Amino acid sequence: MKGLSEEVREIMKEYIGDNSVAGVAVLAVQDGKEICDCQEGMADIENGRVMKRDTIFRLYPRRNRLPERLR
Numbered sequence: 363m364k365g366l367s368e369e370v371r372e373i374m375k376e377y378i379g380d381n382s383v384a385g386v387a388v389l390a391v392q393d394g395k396e397i398c399d400c401q402e403g404m405a406d407i408e409n410g411r412v413m414k415r416d417t418i419f420r421l422y423p424r425r426n427r428l429p430e431r432l433r
Contacts, residue, residue, distance in 0.1 A: 366390070366398045374402040385413035 364372075374386040385403030389396065401413040411417075 367400055370398050371400050371402060374400060378403040385417075387413055387415070387417060387419075389415075 370388050370390075374388065377383050377386060383403065384407050385401070385405050387401045388398055390398040399415065401415060401417070403413050405411045405413045405417040405419065
């Protein structure tokens with residue numbers, strides 16, 4: 363059975379692979395403990411910077427639901 367981080371990373375790669383996004387960062391906390399910390403893709407394509415945990419970017423509200431397999 364895959365762990366949460368592996369599942370999240372697969373989904374992130376799908377979004378990056380179909381060019382929906384350039385990069386993704388996910389940090390999930392449950393009961394005060396990190397349960398998932400994943401980064402994939404590019405933070406800045408033009409300058410070749412990869413997405414990292416400390417990458418700063420703007421957040422915009424979205425109403426998309428989580429994929430069924432993550433609920």
